[in-house]
Amino acid sequence: MSVENCVRSIEGGYLHxxxxxxxxxxxxxxxxxxxxxxxxxxxxxxxxxxxxxxxSVAHYYDQSRSRTYAFCAALEDTDHAWTYGGGTARGNVGLVFDFDKLRATLNRALLSGGAALEFNGARCRQIFDLNYGIVNYVDWESHRANESRLPNPIMYTYLKDRGRFAEERELRISLSALGIGKFVLDDRTEIAFPQHLHLDFDFRAAFADNTIREIIAGPRCDEDFLRTELRRLGADLVPRDPP
Known part of the structure; x- marks a missing residue:
């Protein structure tokens, strides 16, 4: 991600x-x-x-898609991974997660009875299903997922075109809401699903327990700025250069 987005995420305490x-x-x-x-x-x-x-089921899948969010990570540190997040003045940076610990943290947060959704300042019931998976790269034009039975709509979130995106080697975390009906507040205001969603995440705790194992400075990273911001935010990790 860009250094600027990394700092915003740590300071704001969220995964984007x-x-x-x-x-x-x-x-x-x-x-x-x-x-x-x-x-x-x-x-x-x-x-x-x-x-x-x-x-139709096609309508159901389209509506499910408009209520599904993804957090994307690369399985490996590759040259292709560093093509993301570099178009800013401060350059880019990589966070290396321990996936087992990250999954356990998110499961505790989302599946607990205290989890809630905030919409326009109102606290609402948590409506999202949490899923994890490695993206399956297929021939987009010819592949079929519904030949024997209609697939769960979340399956489409984990399919991408092999010819264009296989280099990504993506692991994806998704949040998805039911694709039927409407979600409304107590005053009958319909919930509109925004383009972005922020999931609460304690970066300081993640640095302390090695859920985030290291920070890697990108090839054009402003390391002085990054180090200063990490110290200010109490992130006890020193960025290293990419291999």
């Missing part, structure tokens, strides 16, 4: 999730992220719900 249908604002963005496959759409559109014949 993007809605999967919103990747449009940078070169080579995957405009089909989380979308049902082209070969699946006709079959999905032909399948409808018994109590809502005007609402």
């Amino acid at each position: 999730f993007n809605r999967v249908d919103s990747y449009k604002d940078f070169p080579d963005a995957d405009r089909h992220d989380g979308e049902q496959l082209p070969g699946d759409r006709a079959g999905n559109a032909a399948a409808t719900f018994a109590k809502a014949p005007g609402f």
Whole structure:
């Protein structure tokens, strides 16, 4: 990520999730992220719900996609990974997570009875399902996911085009809400799903217990600025140069 976004995340105490249908604002963005496959759409559109014949499974998948968010990480430290987050004045930086510890931390936070969603200042019931997985890279135009049965909509969040994105070697954490019906507050205000979502995350605790194992300075990283900010924020890690 960019150094600036890293500092903002540590200071704000959050992990940044993007809605999967919103990747449009940078070169080579995957405009089909989380979308049902082209070969699946006709079959999905032909399948409808018994109590809502005007609402097809294709509609369900599209609506699920518009309520699904992803936090993306690379499985390996590669040259391709460093193509992300470098277009700012301070350069980019990599955080190396211990995945088992990260998963345990997020499970405790999201699956506990105290988890809640905040929308426009109002505290709401937690509505998101938490999933983890390694992205499966397929031939986008020919692959089918619904040949034998209709897939769980979350499956589309973990499929990407092999020809364009296989170099990413992506591990993904997703938050997804049910793709049927509407979510409303007590005053009947409908919840609109924003482009970004911030999940509370205690970076200081993650540095202390080695959930974040190290920080790697990118090739154009402003290391003096990064070190100063890390000290200010109480992050007891010294960035190292990339291999």
